[in-house]
Amino acid sequence: MWRGRTVEMSQEILIVGSKIKALVSEEGMRSDGQLAAAVSDKVRELMKDAVARAKANGRSTVRPHDL
Numbered sequence: 001m002w003r004g005r006t007v008e009m010s011q012e013i014l015i016v017g018s019k020i021k022a023l024v025s026e027e028g029m030r031s032d033g034q035l036a037a038a039v040s041d042k043v044r045e046l047m048k049d050a051v052a053r054a055k056a057n058g059r060s061t062v063r064p065h066d067l
Contacts, residue, residue: 014040014047 017036024031050066 013037014043
């Protein structure tokens with residue numbers, strides 16, 4: 001559940017929000033409440049691109065260099 005509603009798997013938060021907040025805080029900054037969702041969206045895009053690269057190279061394993 002997220003904000004009182006069920007979230008589809010494709011919209012689930014993929015990162016640990018408290019870790020993002022801590023990283024921002026270490027730099028003396030504050031983080032907006034929607035930052036974790038925005039970072040998660042970027043990670044989702046990055047991973048979809050990595051999967052596409054692996055497939056294009058005939059592999060079923062996504063490797064770090066696909067990022």
